[in-house]
Amino acid sequence: MFDRGQQVIPSGVNSPVRFYEPFPFFAASGKGSKIVSVDHRTYIDYCMGYGGLLLGHAYGPVTNYVKYQLDNGSLFCVPTENEVKLAEYFSKIIPFAEMTRIVNTGAEATMNAIRLARAFTKKKNIIKFDGCYHGAYDYVLVNAGPNSKGVPSSDGGIEEAASRTLVLPYNNFAELERVINTNDSIAALIIEPVLANSGLILPEKDYLSSIRQITRKENIVLIFDEVITGFRLSLGGASEFFGIHPDLATYAKAMGNGFPIAAIAGKKELMEQFAPKGKVYQASTFAGNPASVAASLSTIKNLLEKKNEIYPKTAKTCDSIVHGIRDALQELKLGFVLTSIGSMFQLFFTLDEVKDASIKRKTNLNFFKIMYEELLNSGVFIPPSQFETCFVSYSHSEEDVDQTIESYSNALQKVKEKLCSNN
Ligand SMILES: *Cc1c(COP(=O)(O)O)cnc(C)c1O
Numbered sequence: 001m002f003d004r005g006q007q008v009i010p011s012g013v014n015s016p017v018r019f020y021e022p023f024p025f026f027a028a029s030g031k032g033s034k035i036v037s038v039d040h041r042t043y044i045d046y047c048m049g050y051g052g053l054l055l056g057h058a059y060g061p062v063t064n065y066v067k068y069q070l071d072n073g074s075l076f077c078v079p080t081e082n083e084v085k086l087a088e089y090f091s092k093i094i095p096f097a098e099m100t101r102i103v104n105t106g107a108e109a110t111m112n113a114i115r116l117a118r119a120f121t122k123k124k125n126i127i128k129f130d131g132c133y134h135g136a137y138d139y140v141l142v143n144a145g146p147n148s149k150g151v152p153s154s155d156g157g158i159e160e161a162a163s164r165t166l167v168l169p170y171n172n173f174a175e176l177e178r179v180i181n182t183n184d185s186i187a188a189l190i191i192e193p194v195l196a197n198s199g200l201i202l203p204e205k206d207y208l209s210s211i212r213q214i215t216r217k218e219n220i221v222l223i224f225d226e227v228i229t230g231f232r233l234s235l236g237g238a239s240e241f242f243g244i245h246p247d248l249a250t251y252a253k254a255m256g257n258g259f260p261i262a263a264i265a266g267k268k269e270l271m272e273q274f275a276p277k278g279k280v281y282q283a284s285t286f287a288g289n290p291a292s293v294a295a296s297l298s299t300i301k302n303l304l305e306k307k308n309e310i311y312p313k314t315a316k317t318c319d320s321i322v323h324g325i326r327d328a329l330q331e332l333k334l335g336f337v338l339t340s341i342g343s344m345f346q347l348f349f350t351l352d353e354v355k356d357a358s359i360k361r362k363t364n365l366n367f368f369k370i371m372y373e374e375l376l377n378s379g380v381f382i383p384p385s386q387f388e389t390c391f392v393s394y395s396h397s398e399e400d401v402d403q404t405i406e407s408y409s410n411a412l413q414k415v416k417e418k419l420c421s422n423n
Contacts, residue, residue: 056395107135131357
């Protein structure tokens with residue numbers, strides 16, 4: 001299938017991270033915590049749609065409501081009551097979400113949030129952080145250049161756009177302060193409140209609150225990119241978890257439990273700038289499409305009704321896995337770093353402190369590959385990159401945890417053998 005795919009799909013995949021050597025497995029179906037491949041192997045899934053499937057694959061109440069909606073139409077391009085209900089949920093759950101616009105993808109959400117911030121502040125530059133991912137378009141697909149001015153990180157990217165983005169190290173407030181104090185044209189600061197796109201990197205104590213203070217003082221729109229953390233870290237996302245209110249926030253993955261839907265939410269004075277009444281143009285044919293909105297409404301309804309069960313349970317499942325891996329590391333006398341928060345975790349093949357994207361140059365990718373392949377061969381699927389995050393869902397069971405810990409122990413044994421044969 002991969003050979004066939006490569007003839008007609010560039011590299012055989014529709015998004016680059018899906019490829020790994022020698023070739024990715026093909027999915028046939030998914031249910032609960034598991035994916036079944038076309039060659040009839042069952043995998044416990046920790047990629048979980050890169051965090052999208054908080055409730056699990058094919059979660060009954062969500063799929064049933066989507067099926068009901070599909071029998072009643074899948075695209076109207078006029079408003080529906082469900083769109084209003086969805087925005088009302090946002091206001092109810094997220095205190096600063098006075099207004100919400102529904103879009104289709106995370107990239108679309110961050111792109112429009114940034115445009116909104118520029119229009120509102122009448123300033124042009126933005127700050128982003130090295131290792132944070134906000135989508136694959138020119139303003140945010142940038143690397144750090146000299147004096148932290150961005151340069152395109154993709155061929156075809158435009159220097160003029162990238163140079164408007166200042167790229168700073170994560171978890172370094174002193175550097176941020178210096179840059180803000182020497183630049184007066186910063187419209188927005190966009191950040192993943194928990195950095196989940198360079199492996200999993202947690203914000204240091206007081207980092208986010210310091211960012212909130214300085215952006216407020218300097219009239220910089222603070223955008224939390226909650227595409228991963230939203231509805232996952234807690235019902236109200238990272239902003240609720242850390243008790244910090246940004247001016248705007250973007251949501252996507254977990255809000256639709258696997259369906260393509262995203263949102264920009266925030267303060268009314270900002271959100272009202274969107275066209276047609278405002279002068280910030282944002283539009284999409286599929287925005288608020290009935291199938292995705294039904295999925296999201298049902299997802300959030302379930303999360304809301306069972307929040308006292310879902311969030312503690314997923315955190316506990318994640319904790320058990322993390323403890324199991326930690327025990328295995330200890331037993332094998334391996335000092336690798338394990339990070340986790342809520343229902344997310346990652347193991348880094350480094351002995352260095354994990355605090356920013358410089359970790360990308362310090363981990364042993366060969367060890368990751370050995371572990372990845374061992375896990376996959378024993379029926380555990382994690383994202384095929386050291387620099388992604390593993391996600392636990394409400395559907396993962398105690399048996400899944402036991403099998404996962406055993407698989408990790410065996411995989412780490414293989415890493416240890418490799419380490420010893422290197423020495
Ligand atoms: C996945 C992701 C995006 C992009 O979302 P798409 O739906 O893939 O466009 C943006 N920000 C963060 C933090 C993400 O993890």
